[in-house]
Amino acid sequence: MEIELLTGTTARALAFSAPLIWAAMGEIFAERSGVVNLGVEGMMILGAVVGFIVAQSSGSPWLGLAAAAAVGGLIGLFHALAAVTLRANQYVSGLAITIFGLGLSGLLGRGWVGRPLANPMRTLDVPILADIPVLGPALFSGQYLLAYLALLVAPVLWFVLHHTRAGLSLRTVGESAAAADTAGVSVTLVRYLAVTFGGLMAGVGGAYLSLAYRPSWGEGMTNGMGWIALALAIFALWDPLRAVGAGLLFGAFFTLSFRLQDRFPPELLTLLPYLFTVFALVLTALGRGRRAFGAPEALGEGYSRGER
Amino acid sequence: LRESAGGRVLTGLRFERRQDPSPLLVMGVSIGAVVAALLATAVLFSLHGVDPVAAYGTILQKTILDGRGFSEVVRKSIPLLLAGVGLVLAFRARFWNIGAEGQILAGAVGASAVALFAPVPAALAVPAMVLAGFLAGAAWGFLPALLKVRLGVNEIITTLMMNYIALYIVRWLINGPWRGQSVTGFSYSDRFAAHTWLPTLGNTRLHWPTLLLGLVLAVLISFVLFRTRLGFEIRMMGESPDAARYAGVNFMWTTVAIISVSAGAAGLAGVGEVAGIHHRLVEPNSISLGYGYTAIIVALLARGNPLAAIVTALFLGFVFAAGDIMKVSLRLPSQMPSVINGLVLLFLVCSEPLLRYRLARRASAPPAAAEGEARA
Numbered sequence: 001m002e003i004e005l006l007t008g009t010t011a012r013a014l015a016f017s018a019p020l021i022w023a024a025m026g027e028i029f030a031e032r033s034g035v036v037n038l039g040v041e042g043m044m045i046l047g048a049v050v051g052f053i054v055a056q057s058s059g060s061p062w063l064g065l066a067a068a069a070a071v072g073g074l075i076g077l078f079h080a081l082a083a084v085t086l087r088a089n090q091y092v093s094g095l096a097i098t099i100f101g102l103g104l105s106g107l108l109g110r111g112w113v114g115r116p117l118a119n120p121m122r123t124l125d126v127p128i129l130a131d132i133p134v135l136g137p138a139l140f141s142g143q144y145l146l147a148y149l150a151l152l153v154a155p156v157l158w159f160v161l162h163h164t165r166a167g168l169s170l171r172t173v174g175e176s177a178a179a180a181d182t183a184g185v186s187v188t189l190v191r192y193l194a195v196t197f198g199g200l201m202a203g204v205g206g207a208y209l210s211l212a213y214r215p216s217w218g219e220g221m222t223n224g225m226g227w228i229a230l231a232l233a234i235f236a237l238w239d240p241l242r243a244v245g246a247g248l249l250f251g252a253f254f255t256l257s258f259r260l261q262d263r264f265p266p267e268l269l270t271l272l273p274y275l276f277t278v279f280a281l282v283l284t285a286l287g288r289g290r291r292a293f294g295a296p297e298a299l300g301e302g303y304s305r306g307e308r
Numbered sequence: 309l310r311e312s313a314g315g316r317v318l319t320g321l322r323f324e325r326r327q328d329p330s331p332l333l334v335m336g337v338s339i340g341a342v343v344a345a346l347l348a349t350a351v352l353f354s355l356h357g358v359d360p361v362a363a364y365g366t367i368l369q370k371t372i373l374d375g376r377g378f379s380e381v382v383r384k385s386i387p388l389l390l391a392g393v394g395l396v397l398a399f400r401a402r403f404w405n406i407g408a409e410g411q412i413l414a415g416a417v418g419a420s421a422v423a424l425f426a427p428v429p430a431a432l433a434v435p436a437m438v439l440a441g442f443l444a445g446a447a448w449g450f451l452p453a454l455l456k457v458r459l460g461v462n463e464i465i466t467t468l469m470m471n472y473i474a475l476y477i478v479r480w481l482i483n484g485p486w487r488g489q490s491v492t493g494f495s496y497s498d499r500f501a502a503h504t505w506l507p508t509l510g511n512t513r514l515h516w517p518t519l520l521l522g523l524v525l526a527v528l529i530s531f532v533l534f535r536t537r538l539g540f541e542i543r544m545m546g547e548s549p550d551a552a553r554y555a556g557v558n559f560m561w562t563t564v565a566i567i568s569v570s571a572g573a574a575g576l577a578g579v580g581e582v583a584g585i586h587h588r589l590v591e592p593n594s595i596s597l598g599y600g601y602t603a604i605i606v607a608l609l610a611r612g613n614p615l616a617a618i619v620t621a622l623f624l625g626f627v628f629a630a631g632d633i634m635k636v637s638l639r640l641p642s643q644m645p646s647v648i649n650g651l652v653l654l655f656l657v658c659s660e661p662l663l664r665y666r667l668a669r670r671a672s673a674p675p676a677a678a679e680g681e682a683r684a
Contacts, residue, residue, distance in 0.1 A: 038464065088660040091404055091464070092608060096657050099601060100650025106643035224472050231465045265484050271476035274469040278455075281466060285459040 026201025038094025041226025042101025076199020385625025407467025409600025415575025418444025445575015515584025
């Protein structure tokens with residue numbers, strides 16, 4: 001009985017937090033390169049709306065997913081252009097993307113509201129793994145492919161980040177752009193790639209919402225998830241594997257809080273995720289300096305050779 | 309292809325770093341971003357099958373050139389001015405307050421609490437509501453400020469989360485404990501007693517006391533920023549934190565104090581909306597039409613100058629009022645104002661290098677070493 005509660009909660013937590021994990025993994029790569037992207041919310045919502053429109057028109061959710069990833073990546077490219085080449089204020093550029101994305105998505109999706117996706121993504125079981133006791137029903141059955149993929153991509157990204165030359169370059173650029181530059185690493189190229197990749201991942205997160213989890217389009221349907229993903233990147237201490245763990249913890253908390261719905265008014269229940277996000281950030285920061293808890297040293301700073 | 313220091317080669321011309329951009333250039337860049345956004349909007353009009361020239365004609369005629377229309381422009385710029393001036397102050401100290409939306413809602417709740425429940429003499433009701441709204445808004449900014457200065461918690465995310473928390477608290481209040489006795493089927497509170505309503509100008513919805521408050525606040529904050537020791541310290545905190553620390557500025561209390569004032573100003577915007585327009589606590593999306601987020605643009609366009617926020621608030625108030633005209637007279641989608649807002653901000657971002665670089669002939673460029681010395 002208790003095992004069932006545990007597996008059931010974990011399964012629902014994964015289903016809920018998959019878009020957060022996707023977007024957070026992308027943001028972790030962007031921030032590891034030293035670029036903050038406050039545009040995650042805007043990228044997710046544009047990914048969600050474009051993915052939905054393409055999937056609904058073509059009948060294929062996978063085309064929709066590709067379109068969402070492409071849109072996210074394109075906006076990421078714009079953010080890289082602003083933050084790296086134009087050396088504009090990264091915060092302002094990200095905010096601009098979010099504000100513009102929320103408005104534009106509403107405009108684009110106007111004729112598509114209230115029409116459920118005809119051919120949404122389906123849930124499936126992972127062969128063999130689904131039969132493992134406890135772990136099978138918790139993580140490997142009844143989920144959408146994108147949720148499983150998140151679990152698969154996380155260790156790959158972790159490996160790339162910590163055990164490859166590319167990962168080393170990425171981390172060096174984020175810690176000290178000047179040092180990376182001296183070592184012959186192109187700061188510009190690394191940041192462009194990382195930020196574009198971050199956008200692509202946010203687009204996938206948005207597509208999960210509109211093509212799988214709630215296969216429909218509703219204005220503002222991300223409802224702050226992009227911002228929670230930003231918090232998740234910090235809570236996970238900028239590590240893709242920990243992002244999965246932290247995401248599941250977030251998801252479990254949200255899932256469990258809905259068990260209180262008999263005793264609490266629904267509006268107060270809905271605000272719990274946001275309260276929990278603040279709480280998680282406080283926990284992360286408690287008693288630790290920035291250096292100690294591992295933020296990339298050059299986070300938020302533009303780089304131009306010969307200038308300090 | 310890069311050159312060794314500070315500049316980029318571009319077919320015989322190079323970008324060289326400016327020292328300090330002139331105020332005229334700063335203003336020009338802000339205006340340029342606005343014009344570019346309005347031109348891009350013209351393209352959007354065409355895409356929706358509306359002739360842009362005729363559309364802008366209609367909009368101008370029904371907003372700027374029409375008495376009642378213009379009162380709507382000013383009316384919508386009031387919350388933008390109050391919240392925007394507060395954000396100018398916060399951004400000056402490099403505190404990224406993205407939470408004006410929640411602070412507006414908190415202010416609305418504070419004022420409503422007084423109007424609905426506090427046994428205040430009629431003559432004191434409005435001042436008490438203004439005070440309560442300011443304090444409620446300030447309280448909403450206080451927590452993120454404290455978390456930032458004490459623990460280094462990222463204020464961007466906390467202030468944003470506080471927006472959602474405020475939104476759902478308002479929803480809960482109007483559906484639960486504060487739900488009106490006299491209304492069935494709607495979620496809002498009872499109507500405030502008439503003596504708590506803010507007076508309006510003639511038969512418009514322009515609640516002028518709040519406008520006056522915004523103007524006074526802009527002048528006051530401008531005075532503090534540029535004419536007092538505290539203002540000098542705030543500007544130093546933003547521009548060179550190390551120097552400020554060395555000079556002995558108390559970061560913690562200065563930050564907490566100015567963020568509370570900044571958030572309190574947004575709270576006043578919430579007071580104006582419930583006491584001047586709705587006369588009850590209503591849906592959060594009706595109290596604020598996204599004023600808190602738009603106030604960020606007001607502050608960024610004003611580039612750290614509280615008095616300039618009066619002009620930029622008026623412009624974004626015009627965008628909101630124009631949105632109504634677009635919806636009603638031109639049958640354009642209701643999302644147009646938020647798209648225009650986003651465009652203004654995007655163009656502002658792209659124009660930022662203009663403030664930092666200028667185009668010069670290569671020959672006239674100073675050698676890298678001299679440039680370095682000049683900065684040192």
